[in-house]
Amino acid sequence: MALKSIEIMENEKVLENVLDNEDYFRQSLLNLKDIPIVGDVRGTGYFWGVELVKNQVTKETWAGEDAERLLPGYVSPEMFPTRSHLSLGRPGDPVVQLARH
Numbered sequence: 001m002a003l004k005s006i007e008i009m010e011n012e013k014v015l016e017n018v019l020d021n022e023d024y025f026r027q028s029l030l031n032l033k034d035i036p037i038v039g040d041v042r043g044t045g046y047f048w049g050v051e052l053v054k055n056q057v058t059k060e061t062w063a064g065e066d067a068e069r070l071l072p073g074y075v076s077p078e079m080f081p082t083r084s085h086l087s088l089g090r091p092g093d094p095v096v097q098l099a100r101h
Contacts, residue, residue, distance in 0.1 A: 018045045018046050019045075021046075022044075022045055022046070025046060025048075026043075026048075029041050029043070029048050029050065032050060036056060037052050037053060037054070037056075037062075037070075038050055038051070038052060038053070038056070039051040039052065039053030039056055039059050039061075052070065054066075
């Protein structure tokens with residue numbers, strides 16, 4: 001099964017597609033740093049993380065009920081139009097993981 005998956009990825013040129021679009025995706029995500037609650041953006045290819053903070057200068061993070069309200073209640077629905085997959089990680093963790101479809 002693993003070999004068939006590799007064959008499909010090669011035939012569909014999945015890696016080439018990622019490499020062709022990586023710069024555009026990276027720049028789009030780096031532009032998020034202009035948003036006051038974005039502390040950091042890091043990643044490669046189509047797998048990225050966006051750290052959300054209360055304060056960009058001090059890097060104070062969201063925690064507890066604030067994090068629970070912000071992440072699933074606001075950030076997740078906003079990602080739907082971008083065709084990006086969103087993972088919120090551990091409960092209360094202020095890092096959003098993104099993967100492009």
